[in-house]
Amino acid sequence: MQFVLDGKTITATPGQTILKAAEAAGVYIPRLCAYKDLIPHGSCRVCSVRVNGRIQAACVQTVSSGAIVEHDTEELREFRRDVIDLLFVEGNHYCMFCEKSGLCELQALAYRFGITAPKYPLLNPKRDIDMSHPDVYLDHNRCILCGRCVRVSQDLDHKNVFQFVNRGLEKRLQVNGEALAATDLRVTDEVVASCPVGALMKKRVGYAVPVGDRPFDAQPIGADIESGKGGVA
Amino acid sequence: MSAKPRIATVSLAGCFGCHMAILDIDERILRLADLVEFDRSPINDYKTFTGRCAVGLVEGGCCNEENVHVLEDFRRHCDVLISLGDCAINGGVPAMRNHVPLRECLEEAYLKSPGVYNPGGVIPNDPEIPLLLHRVYPCHEVVKIDYYIPGCPPPADAIWSAIVALLEGRPVELAYAGLKYD
Numbered sequence: 212m213q214f215v216l217d218g219k220t221i222t223a224t225p226g227q228t229i230l231k232a233a234e235a236a237g238v239y240i241p242r243l244c245a246y247k248d249l250i251p252h253g254s255c256r257v258c259s260v261r262v263n264g265r266i267q268a269a270c271v272q273t274v275s276s277g278a279i280v281e282h283d284t285e286e287l288r289e290f291r292r293d294v295i296d297l298l299f300v301e302g303n304h305y306c307m308f309c310e311k312s313g314l315c316e317l318q319a320l321a322y323r324f325g326i327t328a329p330k331y332p333l334l335n336p337k338r339d340i341d342m343s344h345p346d347v348y349l350d351h352n353r354c355i356l357c358g359r360c361v362r363v364s365q366d367l368d369h370k371n372v373f374q375f376v377n378r379g380l381e382k383r384l385q386v387n388g389e390a391l392a393a394t395d396l397r398v399t400d401e402v403v404a405s406c407p408v409g410a411l412m413k414k415r416v417g418y419a420v421p422v423g424d425r426p427f428d429a430q431p432i433g434a435d436i437e438s439g440k441g442g443v444a
Numbered sequence: 445m446s447a448k449p450r451i452a453t454v455s456l457a458g459c460f461g462c463h464m465a466i467l468d469i470d471e472r473i474l475r476l477a478d479l480v481e482f483d484r485s486p487i488n489d490y491k492t493f494t495g496r497c498a499v500g501l502v503e504g505g506c507c508n509e510e511n512v513h514v515l516e517d518f519r520r521h522c523d524v525l526i527s528l529g530d531c532a533i534n535g536g537v538p539a540m541r542n543h544v545p546l547r548e549c550l551e552e553a554y555l556k557s558p559g560v561y562n563p564g565g566v567i568p569n570d571p572e573i574p575l576l577l578h579r580v581y582p583c584h585e586v587v588k589i590d591y592y593i594p595g596c597p598p599p600a601d602a603i604w605s606a607i608v609a610l611l612e613g614r615p616v617e618l619a620y621a622g623l624k625y626d
Contacts, residue, residue: 303543306625307530307596313626322623327592328533328584335535335542335579422626431620 239433303352310417311409313425319432343390346398449498458504465597510574
């Protein structure tokens with residue numbers, strides 16, 4: 212089947228999501244909560260596109276024949292920038308000493324969108340760091356509540372280490388035990404690699420890749436998809 | 445007075461790393477000295493403005509009342525004001541104290557920390573000491589900022605290209621490699 216993406220006719224297979232169909236055609240639609248091998252969730256809304264006039268999450272919306280999809284418009288770029296801006300000010304993102312800097316997808320998206328300063332006032336919330344586990348730590352300061360860890364732990368690791376608790380600004384990630392050390396999390400679990408930011412990190416491997424050689428130092432996030440070499444999700 | 449455009453720089457609540465990054469433009473500093481005149485700046489140790497400046501580079505955020513006064517002075521004297529680095533833009537490392545009440549910060553620093561000898565139990569309150577704000581503010585929450593060059597510190601090339609662009613009457617545009625938060 213075929214649909215139109217920003218005026219260009221794209222061929223897709225039935226049941227394929229707009230995000231995957233665009234990706235196969237070499238068009239990168241920014242995303243955060245989407246992750247390879249995971250059933251899409253549509254929670255972060257960074258991948259929002261306009262489908263036949265209505266805003267939809269491209270990671271969950273399947274392609275329909277003849278659909279008119281708008282993706283790279285100023286309206287949607289601004290919407291995505293706003294989402295990224297909000298994620299930055301809601302947490303405590305100290306890129307200058309974060310081990311994930313240079314391979315953080317939130318930071319990379321901000322680079323891609325040319326964000327130089329926060330648009331909204333910083334909230335500076337008081338959040339905890341769980342260092343209890345021998346091999347992994349959980350820094351809530353950097354958590355953007357994308358839910359990747361919740362779903363990867365359940366669907367790919369077949370465990371249930373993470374869950375969300377509370378609502379709104381009080382929403383936070385909770386572990387299935389007194390602390391991370393009391394869960395059945397192992398450093399080899401897929402979930403540890405799935406965190407897009409520096410919230411869930413392996414201990415004793417920080418800053419392994421020198422500045423300049425990190426994934427997003429030379430090229431923006433999504434450049435691999437745009438060059439036809441495949442993407443992260 | 446020289447006909448050259450004037451540049452001012454200052455470090456507020458920062459570590460002077462951004463000024464190190466300015467010096468990191470290496471031999472281009474000689475070209476810069478040909479192009480501009482430095483006004484109020486730690487580079488020449490001028491403590492006050494001597495005239496109107498084309499560009500003001502501000503490192504660090506506002507953590508005390510003196511920072512606010514200096515920043516407002518920069519806004520008054522500079523045509524274009526640039527927030528340089530993460531402390532000026534986000535508050536940076538000094539803003540880590542924003543997560544805890546100011547009273548707790550002061551008590552931790554002057555009364556409770558290991559190694560503190562303070563038999564009087566007095567938190568310094570001399571009028572000569574600038575009053576701390578209840579939190580650290582990024583510069584754009586205090587005055588209007590025209591451009592931002594993020595980084596901790598920003599790449600020297602980004603600083604150089606921004607200054608050259610402004611001197612040539614062009615807007616500041618950061619190349620991808622010049623946009624770094626770390």
